[in-house]
Structure formats: structure tokens, C-alpha cells
Amino acid sequence: MKDYVKTVSAHRQALHLIPELSFHEYKTTAYIRNTLKQLNIDYLTPLETATIVYLKGNSGKTIGFRADIDALPIEEETSSPFTSTHSGAMHACGHDGHTSILLTFAELCKTQQDQGLLKHNVLLIFQPSEESNAGANALIKAFPFSDYNLEAIFALHLGPDTDEGVILTKEGPLMASATEYRINIKGRSAHVAEKETGANALGSLSHIANQIAQIQQYHLNGLNQNVIHIGKMTAGEAINTVASTGYLEGTIRTYDPKDLEIIKQKIDAVVKSSDLIFKTSTTLTVAEGYPPVINTSSLLELVEKSVESAGLRFKVKEHPYLYGEDFSFYDTVAKTNFAFLGIRNEELGYTSGLHTSTFNFDEKVLINGVTYFQEILNNLGE
Template sequence: MEYEYLKETRRWLHQHPELSMQEFETTAFIKNELDMAGIPYETPLPTGVVAYLKGTTDRAVAFRADIDALPIQEENDVDYRSAVDNVMHACGHDGHTTMLLAFAKRVKALYDAGQLTATVYFIFQPSEETEAGAHQLLQAYTFDPQPDYIFGLHMMPDNEEGLILSKPGAITASATEYRFFITGLSAHVANKEQGHSAGEALTFILNQVSQLQHYHLPGLRQNIVHIGQFHAGEAINTVPSNGYLEGTIRTYDKADLETVQTQMTKIAEACAVVTGTNVEVKFSEGYPSTHNDRAAYAMMKAASEDTSLEWVEKKEPYLFGEDFAFYSTIAPTAFAFLGCRNTAQNFVTGLHTSTLNFDEKVLLGGVDLFSAILSRFEATL
């Protein structure tokens, strides 16, 4: 019965993906499921839901799922493929939402039987992929009582079914975007000395940014300063008057991020002096690094022993960003990755690909882990 629910729910969600902050149909679906189960909820944002079941003490624990999809055209040839052009659940959020709904139903059974001591929150969060939905939700919603811990799971197609992967400390990187805007002075190529070339400025910036990792960041720590896109110029026979460069910074240490931002600001200033152009660098507030609290991590790891999952402790964190990081501002957190790779069924492509897919049976392991965490937490009360 539960497996059929997981299968049907995940496939409905997969067929009806919605982009960040546009998850209105998804939110309506979640609310309907909660209504049928008799689980109360609140909607602090236009999309997304915070459901809860009140325990008999002032202690609480929270579990989070993200609900948004990506602007990707699905290429899977399945009868439950996305029904929306250029929108797809290519990051497994349909699986995350499904697991949390199934887990909420399990907890409701405990509640109805008078066996729930702690208050349990079920956070169905919008806009993980963009606009930091977690941050927005925390600004709009006050938990009462405050959760002692917040836990999250993420599908991981790089690893086999039955594995659960995490590590103490940093588990994902911070993700901050940067953009250089260059304004020069155009001139005909015949009188090029009369202009100020945005192309020369762009070359200067490219060279300096590419050296940041080598000269200014600790060699023993993982960081990425990535150049994603750049261009300059307007015509074949004129001095370029405009230039642009953008990229992303991935770090685990706040001090490293501050170093990169400081050096980029200096690069912009130096470039303006050397080339005579106007150079401005802007940073978009990104996601912090997700860090697993040691006590929360220990509880999650111990809970995995009560399931069929095999715990794998990673040696190195992932270099992608994850807005689950914001939850650590209100409570200790732990985040792990649920293996869903299945070579026999050709479910082998990675996150954010047009052919991501998985067998819904792996979701049972995630629901079991949430249940085991709750049981372990209740045993401490």
C-alpha cells in the first residue's frame, strides 16, 4: 500500500513540475494530501507549506523537502514524463516531496494513537533552485516550539540504491555569483588609441580571476572560482566599448569567500586604472555552505542502522550549493544523500540532466530513515 502511494504520488508530481516560486499546483496537491490525512498546516509564502503535528511536550523536530523543478526539457520516454514543456523534476524534488508526504502519514498514525511526544514539522519548501526559498520561508514563518533539529534528504543518482551518504561538517559548498560590468570608450580601429578598450579590460580580468585559486586561497582547502560566460565588443572594426564576465564561487569556508570577493574588488579597481575603463563587480547573495551539526549527524547516522540502508561517510563534501544551509540559522541540522542509481533500469544520469529517473522503491528507504530519526529523537525525551 505505501509503495503504491509513493509510486503514484511521485509520478503525478513528476508529470506536473513547476518552476521556483510558481509551484501553485504542487502546493495545492500537497495541501489536498494533508487535508485528506487530517494534518494541519500553514502557508507562510505564496507557495509551499509547513505542516505540523503537535506533541505532548515543548520539544520539536523538523523534516524538509523542496518542491520546485528546473527549466529543462525532459527526454525520458516514460508515460509519466513531464507534461510541461521545458520544465522537469531533474533534481529529484518530486521524490523529496513524496517521501515527506508518506512520512507525514506515518506520523499521523502515531499521533492518532497518542504515541507522539514531540511536535513534528513537515516543511514543503519552494524555490530551492533559485531565490533561496529556505531563507524566504524562515523570514516569513516562526516555529513554535522551535525545532531541536532539522533534517533533510536529497536524491543522489551518482550512487547505488540502498546507500545513504553524508559526512560531519561541510556537506555542500556555498554558491555565490559574481558579475563584472565593463564600460569603455569606442573608437574606430584606425584611431584605436582614442578609445578605451573593454576587450583589453576583459583580458586583464580573465587573467587575474583565473589566478585567484592559485595565489590567494589555501592549497589544502577545496574552492572553485569558475568563469562561466564573457563577451566584449560591438563590431569588427571598432574598439569594444562594453564587456561582461560572470561566474560562480564555491567555497566551504566563509573566510575563503571573503578573500575571493576582496580580490575581485581589487581586480576591478586595478583594471580601471590600467585600461582607462569603468569596471564594476557585483555579487549576488548566494547559498551558504551546508554544515552538518555533529549531534544531528550522529542521530541521523545512528537512525540509519534501524533501516535497510547502508551508511557511507564521505571523505569530501559536494561542490554544489544547497539552500538547506539556511535552516542551520535556527536549529542544528543534518543533511544526507539517498542513492538512486540503478544500472539495470538505465537510471544512471546525474542531477540536473534531462534523463534523470529512479525507481520509487528507493523512496521507502528515505521514509524509513525519517521514521527512525523520529524514533531516536523521541527516545531522548
């Protein structure tokens, strides 16, 4: 039998060398498609950098498995022998691992299909642009998922806070919605000696930032977990002038769509009140965000059984993460489960968090993801 540990490791090392940013995953996509061609696996190309494989099995049931393929604008600092060759880009979120798992699983499924042993139909989704621009949403709009009558879609994400050999998940909310907002303030410059003739964009910016910080305390249920974060502020031109411009940007994380609507309404009200006070003209832009990841409760039993039959440890996360993830869009297509594959190994020094320049892991652990996906097929009823 083929050594799939070596296969998944080789894929990961090759992909780690060529990280590419969202919707620009050209070399990555070429690697995926060339690998599939070598395996004699047909594929579909609904987007320039999206690749989908359908393999017919021995039942009428179809199961989806998704991997995201993009990287982050981070300069790598791991001193790995296969460090990124693309300056300013790095697989700092483990998407090279996700893609390697799915490519290896594709080979395993194809072998089973050729032998007449593939238990169910599989739909393998190599998705671009998870880190920005909601690649999942774009793919759902471009590809006829409804034609495949999917039973469910599963995905894994590498988890550096979870030990090797563990798969971590939960029913219901697992990850938060992620919504970005940006505030541009236009004031009127004046010399500090005649400050009353200006429109102070810096004063407006300070007011807005202060009031945004009060939204959670005064306008939302204290039992609900929300984050209204300000990540960047700029204002002003000179030490002795009234600021004529100001800018603020941040992100909102929440699990309740009603809370998100309240937050957006209150930020809008704050902006309008600030214009009245400071005589400024302000524009609020709220980007279409990622919905929260809500795992389908009815899939948890199958997930637990599959984790255990894969020889791994199943762990339920007590509280959801505040990370955002565009896998959330797939629940408009089918039942979904998102889980974390443990990669933490303190003995080997693999402890760096996601989105850091030193993020790394032992790629041999990726075989656990391949085995878990296989056990989902094995444990799904006829």
C-alpha cells in the first residue's frame, strides 16, 4: 500500500514554497490541477483559481470536503528548509496543509473508485480567497452545488492550540462573524490660533472612537460575546493646525446576527452625532462580512465516531472562537461541520499561533486529516 504520509508531506512542502494571496493563487492552482491530471482525476474550474473534483461512488449520497488554498501577506521567519520563495507572502494559516490533505484524500478516493470500493460520491472543493473577499461566497455563486444533492460538507483547519492527535469541534456556533468597517472624516483646516473657524476631524475621530467603545456596554446583551475592535486611526497634518481629515477602521466579531445589526446601527448613529458636534462630513462603510460558522448539530455524532475510528481523540470546544471563516457560507448549500486538526507539539517547538511569521508544524500530522476524511465516508450510512 502506498505511503500516504510521504505523499501528504511532499505536497505540503511543495505548496509552502509558493504561497499566494487571495484570488491570485495561480501557481498553487497549477500545482493542484497538475497533480490531479497525473492521478487521472477530472476536475471542474468554476473560478480562475477554484478547482472542484467529483468522484462517483457506490451509493446515491454525495459528501463534500473543502480546503482553502490562499496565503497571507506575511514575511516568513521559520528558517524552514522549504521557506516561502515569494517575498512578503507566507502560508501562515496552514492552508498549504489543508490543500495537501485534500489532494492526498483525492488520490485515496480515486484508488478506491478504480477498485470499485468508493463507498459514496465525493465532491472535493479547492477554494480560493478565504483570507479576504469571501472566496466561498464567490464559489457558491459560480458553481451549481444544488445539482449534487449534498448530504453535508466537511472542512478541517489546523489548530496550533490543540495537541497533535486531537480533533476539536462543537455543535452550533464555532466561529464568529467577521465584518469590517471604515470611517472617513472630512473636516476643515484652520490655524490653531483660529481653531473655531475649522472643523476638527481629530476631535470627531476621538469622539467616534470613544463612543464605539461604549456600544457593547450600553446597547448589547451583556451575556452575548461580541468584539467591536478599532485597529487603526489616523488624523491631522501639522502640530499647529486643526485636523482636516481623519480615518478609522476596525472589525466586528459576533455570533448573533441581531447583535451585528444593532452594532452597525449604533456606529452609524455615532458618526452622525459626531458630524453635528464637530461640523465634519463623515462616511461610514461597512463591508459585507463573513457570517458565523454554525456547525449542524446532527453531524456531531458522525464526526465523533469518525474521529475515534481514525484513531484520534475527539474534543468538544467549550466556547466558540472569535476568528472569522468563510466556510460559514456553505451552510446555504448543505449541512456543515468545521473542525480543528491539532498540530501543537511543544517538544518539537511547534507552538506559534495562526497568522504569525513563525507558524509551522510537523507535516506528518496531516495524515490524521486524510484518515479522518476517509472515516467520514466509512461511517456514513447507506
